[in-house]
Amino acid sequence: MTILTRRDFVTSTVAAGLALAGHRVRSRLADARIDVLVDEPIGTIAPEIYGHFVEHLGGVVYDGVWVGEKSRVPNVGGVRRALVDALRAIHPGPVRWPGGCFADSYDWRDGIGPRERRPRRTNFWIDDSHFQTLGNVAAKYDPNEFGTNEFLRFCRLIDAQPYLAVNLRTLPARSFMEWVEYCNSPAGSTTLADQRSAGGDREPFGVRYWGIGNESWGCGGNFTPEEYAAEYRRFATWAVPTYGVKLGFIGSGPSGGDIDWTRRFFREMGERRSFDRMWGWALHHYCSAPNGEAVAFDDTAWYDLLGSANRMESLITSHWQVMGESDRERRVKLVVDEWGAWHKMTTNVDPTHLFGQQSTIRDALVAGLTLDTFNRHPDKVAMANIAQLINCIQSLFLAHEDKFLLTPTYHVFAMYAAHQGATAVRTESSAPPVSWKDGQGRDHSLWGLNGSASVKGDAITLTVTNSHLTEPRDTEIAVRGRVVRSVAATTLAARDVHDHNTFEAPRTVAPATANVPASAAPFVYRFPAASVTKLEITVGA
Ligand code: AHR
Numbered sequence: 001m002t003i004l005t006r007r008d009f010v011t012s013t014v015a016a017g018l019a020l021a022g023h024r025v026r027s028r029l030a031d032a033r034i035d036v037l038v039d040e041p042i043g044t045i046a047p048e049i050y051g052h053f054v055e056h057l058g059g060v061v062y063d064g065v066w067v068g069e070k071s072r073v074p075n076v077g078g079v080r081r082a083l084v085d086a087l088r089a090i091h092p093g094p095v096r097w098p099g100g101c102f103a104d105s106y107d108w109r110d111g112i113g114p115r116e117r118r119p120r121r122t123n124f125w126i127d128d129s130h131f132q133t134l135g136n137v138a139a140k141y142d143p144n145e146f147g148t149n150e151f152l153r154f155c156r157l158i159d160a161q162p163y164l165a166v167n168l169r170t171l172p173a174r175s176f177m178e179w180v181e182y183c184n185s186p187a188g189s190t191t192l193a194d195q196r197s198a199g200g201d202r203e204p205f206g207v208r209y210w211g212i213g214n215e216s217w218g219c220g221g222n223f224t225p226e227e228y229a230a231e232y233r234r235f236a237t238w239a240v241p242t243y244g245v246k247l248g249f250i251g252s253g254p255s256g257g258d259i260d261w262t263r264r265f266f267r268e269m270g271e272r273r274s275f276d277r278m279w280g281w282a283l284h285h286y287c288s289a290p291n292g293e294a295v296a297f298d299d300t301a302w303y304d305l306l307g308s309a310n311r312m313e314s315l316i317t318s319h320w321q322v323m324g325e326s327d328r329e330r331r332v333k334l335v336v337d338e339w340g341a342w343h344k345m346t347t348n349v350d351p352t353h354l355f356g357q358q359s360t361i362r363d364a365l366v367a368g369l370t371l372d373t374f375n376r377h378p379d380k381v382a383m384a385n386i387a388q389l390i391n392c393i394q395s396l397f398l399a400h401e402d403k404f405l406l407t408p409t410y411h412v413f414a415m416y417a418a419h420q421g422a423t424a425v426r427t428e429s430s431a432p433p434v435s436w437k438d439g440q441g442r443d444h445s446l447w448g449l450n451g452s453a454s455v456k457g458d459a460i461t462l463t464v465t466n467s468h469l470t471e472p473r474d475t476e477i478a479v480r481g482r483v484v485r486s487v488a489a490t491t492l493a494a495r496d497v498h499d500h501n502t503f504e505a506p507r508t509v510a511p512a513t514a515n516v517p518a519s520a521a522p523f524v525y526r527f528p529a530a531s532v533t534k535l536e537i538t539v540g541a
Contacts, residue, residue: 001034001372001376001427001428001429001450001451001452001453002426002427002428002429003428003429003430003447003450004428004429004430029474029524030474030475030476030524031431031432031473031474031475032429032430032431032432032448032449032473032474032475032476032527033428033429033430033431033475033476033477033478033522034427034428034429034430034449034451034462034464034475034476034477034478035427035428035429035478035480036425036427036453036460036462036477036478036479036480036537037425037426037427037428037480038425038455038460038479038480038481038482038539039425039480039481040425040426041423041424041425041426041455042376042377042378042379042423042424042425042426043378043379043423043424044378044421044422044423044424045374045375045378045419045420045421045422045423045424045454046093046378046381046382046383046420046421047091047093047420047421048093048094048161048382048383048384049093049371049374049375049378049381049382049383049384049420050090050091050092050093050371050384050413050416050417050420051092051093051094051095051096051160051163051337051383051384051385051386052092052093052094052095052096052160052385052386052388052389052396053095053096053097053100053337053338053385053386053387053388053389054095054096054097054098054151054388054389054390055097055098055099055100055101055102055103055387055388055392056098056099056102056106056123056124056125056142056146057099057100057102057123057125057139057354057355057388057392058125058139058352058353058354058355058356058391058392059139059350059352059353059354059356059390059391059392059399059400060388060389060390060391060392061098061138061146062137062138062139062142062143062145062146063138063139063350063352063353063391063399063400063401064080064083064353064389064390064391064392064397064399065079065080065083065146065154065389065390066078066079066080066145066146066150067079067080068145072402073401073402076157077150077153077157078145078146078150079150079153079154079157080399080404082399082404083390083397083399083404084154084157084158086396086397086406086410087158087160088157088158088159089414090410090413090414090417091159091417091420092158092159092160093160093161093383093384093385093420094160094161094162094163094209094383094385095151095154095155095158095160095161095162095163095385095389096163096164096165096211096337096385097151097162097163097164097165098111098151098164098165099124099165099214100165100214100338100387100388101124101125101214101215101218101219101220102123102124102125103165103166103167103211103213103214103220104124104167104168104169104170104213104214104219104220104221105124105167105169105170106124106167107167107170107171107175108147108148108167108175108179108182109175110144110147111144111146111147111148111150112147112148112149112182112195112196112199113195113198113199115143115144115145118143118144118145118147119144120141120142120143120144121141121142121144122140122141122142123139123140123141123142125139125354126139126140130354133351134351134352137352138352139352139353139354140352148179148182148183148196148199149196149199149200149201152183152201152205152207153200153201161208161209162205162207162209163209163210163211163250163337163383163385164179164183164207164209164210164211165210165211165213165214166179166210166211166212166213166235167213168212168213168214168216168220168221168231168232168235168252169213169216169219169220169221173234173235173238176210176212176235176238177238178192180207180210180243180247181193181243182195182196183196183204183205183206183207184204184205184206184207184242184243184245185204185243186204186243187202187203187204188202204243206243206244206245207245208245208246208247208248209248209250209279209280209383210247210248210249210250211249211250211252211282211337212231212232212235212236212249212250212251212252213228213231213232213235213251213252214252214282215252215255215284216228216231216252217252217254217255217258217261218255220252224264225260225261225263225264225265225268226264226265226268228252228265229264229265229268229269229274230268232251232252232265232269232274232278233269233272233274233277236249236274236277236278237277247279248279248280249277249278249279249280250278250279250280250281250282250335250337250383251265251278251280251281251282251332252282253265253281253282253283253284253319253334253335254283254284254319255284255285256284256285256311256315257311257314257315257318259318259319259322262281262319262322262323263322263325263326266322266323266325266326266327267325267326269326269327270326270327275327275329275331275332276331278331278332279332279333279382280332280333280334280335280382280383281319281323281332281333281334281335282335282336282337282338283315283316283319283334283335283336283337284336284337284338284339285311285312285315285336285338285339286338286339286340286341286342286387286393287305287308287309287311287340287341287342287366288305288308288341288342288343289301289302289304289305289308289343290304290438290439291439292343292344293343293344293346294343294344294346294347294357294358294359294360294363295347295358295360295498295500296498297362297498299436299469300436300437300438300439302362302469302497302530303434303436303444303446303467303469304436304438304439304444305341305362305366306362306365306366306369306446306467307444307446309341309365309366309369309370310369310373310446310447312336312339312369312370312373312374313373313376316334316336316373316374316377316380316381317377317380319334320334320377320380333380333381333382333383334377334380334381334382335381335382335383335384335385336374336381336383336384336385337383337384337385338385338387339370339384339385339386339387340366340367340370340386340387340388340393340394341362341363341366341393341394342355342357342393342394343357344357345357349391349398349399349400349403349503350391350400353391353392353400354392355388355392355393356391356392356395356398357392357393357394357395358398358407358500359394359395359398359407359408359409359500359501360408360494360497360498360499360500360509361408361492361493361494361497361499361509361530361531361532362497362530363394363407363408363409364408364409364411364412364492364509364532365465365467365530365531365532366394366409367386367394367408367409367412367413367532368412368416368451368463368465368492368532369450369465369467371412371413371416371419371452371463372450372451372452372463372464372465373452375416375419375424375452375454375463376424376452378424386409386413394409395407395409396409396410396413397410398501398503400503403503404503405501405502405503405506406501406506406510407500407501408492408494408500408501408509411492411509411510411511412492412532414511415463415490415492415511415532415534416463416534418454418456418459418461418534418536419452419454419461419463421456422454422455422456422461423454423455423456424452424453424454425453425454425455427451427452427453427462429447429449429450429451429464431447431448431449431473431475432448433445433446433447433448434446434447434448434467434468434469446467447467448466448467448468448473449464449465449466449467449473449475449527450464450465450467451463451464451465458485458538458539458540459536459537459538459539460479460482460535460536460537460538460539461534461535461536461537462477462534462535462537463532463533463534463535464527464532464533464535465531465532465533466527466528466529466530466531466533467530468529468530469497469529469530470529470530471529472526472527472528472529473526473527474524474525474526475524475525475526475527476522476523476524477522477523477524477525477535478521478522479521479522479537479539482539482540482541483521483539483540483541484518484521484523484537484538484539485538485539485540486515486518486537486538487515487516487518487523487525487535487536487537487538488513488514488515488516488535488536489513489514489515489516489525489533489534489535489536490511490512490513490533490534490536491511491512491513491514491528491531491532491533491534492509492510492511492531492532492533493528493529493530493531493532494508494509494530497530516535518537
């Protein structure tokens, strides 16, 4: 969405009022305006942008995804049934597994073969304090019950593509090559294909996406960009056989604004003409507010967090620009494979859920404004994976034993699913910006309304976040060059911005849907304060 200044807005509103005299009164009633420019396409929104992340970390896998076949918790082959049902409803993009930092400590061979014979290993995330605080739980000593076959079956159950993260720090390239063979070689062809079959899956899985290391500047090996580029090429140079799958290799990209990591890696790859071995460049961005509270935040922390999330826009454009200095043919796209709000871990639903946190409407706005940002850059962003699916940083679900709930972030993914595969179109927005002082008294400001729009046939999806904590926005919405036939609104807002869903009250923050009278053009819609909204607009010529 192009954000216009207040002055632009006044001018364009007056101009619209002059041209459409009948709407002058309506123009005066509105304090904001959005124009959907249907005939200005930007690109197709990759369904992969709506992806997820499952790491062996605290309660993500054990107690989250995997409950085991013998569990009293309803399950499908050991996977929590409620999770499967909820995910199927939102058409998930690719699911990344098994890490994160965990991936560079993981040997995929530990997670194949008969479950009762698989080794138990101390989890990467366990530090010395956990030896005092945690018993012999799966989060601490991973039983490897959930391995390659189980994960890939989970992906099939929810109709999502798998995205496997390869261990580059502690295993050789040969192990990667053999993992591809285990997953993708034809039935009956090799010993590894037979092992896969013995694990219950005769037919190949056809895994396409492979991440070559994770955060290789840090937990993934502490490499320099030049060292990592050499490692990357060693791992990714293997390209045949592909077992008929168009493999997509993803390089371990920067943390936030580390432009130097991108520039130096791309320079190395460019000098050796290696971009044909790379499909994606992973970017990680976690947003946070200084006081760090998930639920007990103040007004400043509301805006601080949204401001921090909004950095995604400049991260995408700045890394993209630097990538293009070396990758002139634009073969490599951005893969934002870790993003979300990372708060203090004081709101775990269970002590074994390391990094577990509650989620409010503020997190829903982080999700909405970030997905809108991806939607506005379909030419640059090929995939994204929110961190992490369940019981962790910014989760769509919280679960413990037989208890399960949908967070406000889940509802945003459900609302935004309509964008998947649609054509993103340019929009212009004008609304009073919000401004605030941070804890140090420094001034900040942020757009008041922002969003994205996409078109599929005669259906337009317009999603919008109103970042203002207390003020609703009466907004004129014009769909240029089309006649609006009907409008339905789905709105996610909260009575109190600290409200959150609990096992006892799981629908405290949930969306509401209503039809919107739209007989006039432009029509006026009131975006509630602190809300995420989807407008489904049906148009004619
Ligand atoms: O998502 C949690 C951790 O954050 C991941 O394992 C790591 O890649 C990142 O630092």
